[in-house]
Amino acid sequence: MQQIxxxxxxxxxxxxxxxxxxxISFARLQLRDLARAEDAVQEAIEAAIEKDDTFAGRxxxxxxxxxxxxxxxxxxxxxxxxxxxxxxxxxxxxxxxIDRQFQKNGRWDQEARPSDWGDxxxxxxxxxxWKIFDLCMTALPDTAARVFSxxxxxxxxxxxxxxxxxxxxxxxxxxxxRARLRLRACIERDWLAEEA
Amino acid sequence: xxxxxxxxxxxxxxxxxxxVPLTFQEKLSLKxxxxxxxxxxxxxxxxxxxxxxxxxxxxxxxxxxxxxxxGSGDSR
Numbered sequence: 001m002q003q004i005x006x007x008x009x010x011x012x013x014x015x016x017x018x019x020x021x022x023x024i025s026f027a028r029l030q031l032r033d034l035a036r037a038e039d040a041v042q043e044a045i046e047a048a049i050e051k052d053d054t055f056a057g058r059x060x061x062x063x064x065x066x067x068x069x070x071x072x073x074x075x076x077x078x079x080x081x082x083x084x085x086x087x088x089x090x091x092x093x094x095x096x097x098i099d100r101q102f103q104k105n106g107r108w109d110q111e112a113r114p115s116d117w118g119d120x121x122x123x124x125x126x127x128x129x130w131k132i133f134d135l136c137m138t139a140l141p142d143t144a145a146r147v148f149s150x151x152x153x154x155x156x157x158x159x160x161x162x163x164x165x166x167x168x169x170x171x172x173x174x175x176x177x178r179a180r181l182r183l184r185a186c187i188e189r190d191w192l193a194e195e196a
Numbered sequence: 197x198x199x200x201x202x203x204x205x206x207x208x209x210x211x212x213x214x215x216v217p218l219t220f221q222e223k224l225s226l227k228x229x230x231x232x233x234x235x236x237x238x239x240x241x242x243x244x245x246x247x248x249x250x251x252x253x254x255x256x257x258x259x260x261x262x263x264x265x266x267g268s269g270d271s272r
Contacts, residue, residue, distance in 0.1 A: 019257055022256060022257050023257065026253055026257075062254070062257050062258040063254060063258070065257075066254055066257055102203065102204045105202065106202025106203055106204040106205060107202060107203050107204075108203050108235045108236075113235045114235050114236075114238035114239040114242060115238060117242060120241070120244075120245050120248070123245065124248060124249075124252045130256070133249065151215065152246060152247060152249055152250050153249060153250045153253060154250065155250050157215075158215045158216065173211070173215060173216075176211055176214075176215060177207065177208050177211040177212070180211050180243050180246055181207060183246060184239065184242045184243065187242075188242070
C-alpha cells in the first residue's frame with residue numbers, strides 16, 4: 001500500500017537521512033561490525049517510515065527513532081549469538097591490564113592516577129571526546145565492550161544483560177568494573193595528551 | 197578494628213553503585229574513602245561521566261536533527 005506523503009513526513013525523512021551516520025556509529029559500538037550496524041539502522045529507518053502515522057504530531061521524534069533502533073540492535077545481537085558470531089566470555093584475560101593501574105597494596109599506580117578531565121558538560125559536548133570514546137570502545141576486549149555498551153549506551157539493567165548474554169550477574173559486575181577502568185585509562189591518555 | 201579500604205576495592209564499589217544500590221556498609225566505606233582520596237574522587241567522576249554517555253548520545257542525535265530542521269529554511 002502506498003502511503004500518502006505529507007509535508008510532515010517528507011521532512012522527517014530528510015531528518016532520518018541526516019541523522020543516519022550518527023545512528024550507525026551508535027549501532028557499531030554495540031554490534032562491533034559495520035555491515036551489521038548499517039543493517040540495523042536501515043531496518044530502524046524503514047520501521048520509522050512505515051510507522052510514521054503512529055508517530056505523527058507527537059514531540060521527541062529522535063527519541064522515538066532511537067528507541068526503534070535499540071530494539072533492532074538487540075535483535076541483531078541475538079542473531080549474532082545464534083549464529084555463533086560472538087560468545088560472551090566470563091573471563092577475558094584482561095586482569096593484567098587492570099592490575100597495572102594499581103600497586104600491589106591496592107593503591108593507584110603512580111602512572112595511572114586519575115586526573116581531572118575538566119568540566120563534564122563541556123567534555124560531553126566535545127566532538128573530540130566522542131572520537132576518543134569511539135576509539136577506546138573499539139580497543140576494549142569484545143565481551144567488555146558489549147556488556148558496557150548494553151549497560152551504559154543501551155540502558156539495560158544488569159539483570160536484562162544476564163538474560164541477553166547468559167552471563168551471571170556477578171560476572172557482569174566484574175566485567176563492567178574492568179571495562180570502566182580500562183575505558184577511563186584509555187580516554188584519559190588521549191584526552192589529556194592532545195589538549196596539552 | 198576498622199580496616200581502611202584500598203583504592204582498587206573503592207573503584208569496585210564506584211562501579212557497582214552505578215549498576216545496583218550499595219548496602220549501607222558499602223556506601224559508608226566508599227564515602228569515607230572518597231573523602232580522603234583525591235584520585236578516587238577523580239575516578240568516581242570519570243565513571244559517572246561514562247554513565248552519562250547513553251543519554252548524551254541521544255542528545256547528540258537530537259542536535260543533529262534540530263540543526264538540520266533549523267538550517268533547512270523551512271518555517272513550517
